[in-house]
Amino acid sequence: MLHGDVDGQTAMRRANLRRALQLILDAEGEETRAGIARATGLTAATASSLVAELIENRLVVDGARAASTGGKRATTLDVDPAHHLLLVLVLRRADADAALVALDGTAAHREGIAYTPAGRDAAIRDLVERVSERFGPRLLAASVQLPGATDGRIVLESVLLGWKDHPLAEQLEAALQVPVLLVNDVDAEAVAEQIAHRSDAIRRLFLHIGDGIGAAITVDGELTPGAPARVGEIGHVQVVFGDEAVACRCGQRGCLESAASAPAMLGEDFREGMDPDAFAGLVARADPGRLAHGAVALGRVVQLLGAMLDPDEIVIGGAAAGLGEDFLERVRAETRHAPRGTVAASLRAATPGIGAHVGAAQLALISALGVRWNAERFA
Structure with missing residues (x-):
């Protein structure tokens, strides 16, 4: 809607529409046409024309009157939450969740499905068809x-x-008739962390521990992709050797996932997105030896990645964020003595309470409209 190959004049118009929409998103119901003109340096007439087009496209709505500044009270603006929706489909090993997210960041509808490997494709297709209908x-x-x-x-x-x-x-595009973007789950979680814990001018290494293990890098708030789109595929790197190496589901032995994934540490009853009380029960019953073994394996990888990437901070998300400070301290112990010539980065758990759909929804919003939400939208 605000993207595409167009001529120079139209491209400038679309860029200004994105600037105006971003200002409205950031102000959360406090922006005005006059404020947009001041912030962009555009004329009042041009700012009003941009807002009119955004309203016509059902991206923005007029709100209440702003506080008086001595003259006629201006009308505030906010994004329109009642029309456009972004579909976020979160696929996991045994189940999936769908969320329909409005432009104000709220989830207008949610539903989930469970499946077996044999029935997964049909179950996903049925879910998408229901949403589309x-x-x-x-x-x-x-x-x-x-x-x-x-x-x-x-x-x-x-x-x-x-x-x-x-x-x-x-x-999926054939069923939905809208553009579909595929997103690696760890990339999505790293984007969600960036929303919740915004620090633009840093290099952050994000690791997800769940059914699998992956990593993502954000630099100045943006994901850093690899040339073949495989940054962070670290789960099947061999880190355990000899008699301690056990078989991994990929067919190899001693992979990081075979030691430090959530099923490896907590047992096969673990499921991504499982009920918090059920997860707490798994943690309470976990074998301390398996947790310690996983922490050592993870710490080795963290130390190597830290030395290679020199991040400002390392954030561990997914199930590991719920294992508690004792587990994180075991991982830190493996990284405390940094290799000569390097400095150990700070390590912390991911920010709790972020919806599983938030990162992928942000990427869909950027792809569709070229704007993004800030943390206040999800507070």
């Missing part, structure tokens, strides 16, 4: 968050889902 005219874009490497269009490889070179975006 109910919300199709309101859909702006969709993003699919999944465990594995993707270039945004194709699932290059997902060990957990058993897909390789799978054209998922094309398949």
Whole structure:
């Protein structure tokens, strides 16, 4: 809607529309047409014209009257939460969640499904068809968050889902009739962390520990992709050797996931997105030896990645964030003595309470409209 190949004049118009919409998003109901003119340096007439187009496209609505500054009280502006929706589909090993997210960041609808490997594709197709039938005219874009490497269009490889070179975006676009963006689950979680704990001028290494293990890097608030779209695929790097190495689901032995994934440390009853009370029960019953073994393996990888990437901070998310400070301290103990010539980065748990759909929704919003939410939208 605000993107696409256009001529120079139209491109400038669209850029100004994005600037105006971002200002309205950031102000959370306090922005005015006059404020947009001041912030952008555009004339009042141009600012009013931009707002009129945003309203016509059902992206923005007029709000209440602003506080008086001595003259006629201006009308405030906010994003329109009642029309356009972003579909976020979060795929996991045994289940999936769908969230329909309005432009103000609220989830207008949620539903989940469970599946077996044999029935997964049909279950996902049925879910997408239900969403399309109910919300199709309101859909702006969709993003699919999944465990594995993707270039945004194709699932290059997902060990957990058993897909390789799978054209998922094309398949879902046929059903939804809107653009579909595929997103690695760790990238999405790193984006959500950036929303919740915004620090633009830093390099952050984010690690997710769940059914699998992956990493993502954000620099100055933006994801850093790799040339073949496989940054952070660290779960099947061998880090345990000899008699301590156990078989991994990928067919190798001693992989990081075989020692430090949530199932390896907590048992096979673990599921991504499981009920918090059930997760707490798994943690309470966990074998301390398995937790310690996982922390050592994870610490080795963290130390190596820290030396290579020189991040300002390292953030551990997913299930590991719920294992408590004792687990994190064990990981820190492995990294405390940094290799000569390097400095150990600070290590902390991910910010709690962020919705599982938030990062992928942010990426869908950026892809569709070129704007983004701030943390206050999800406070």
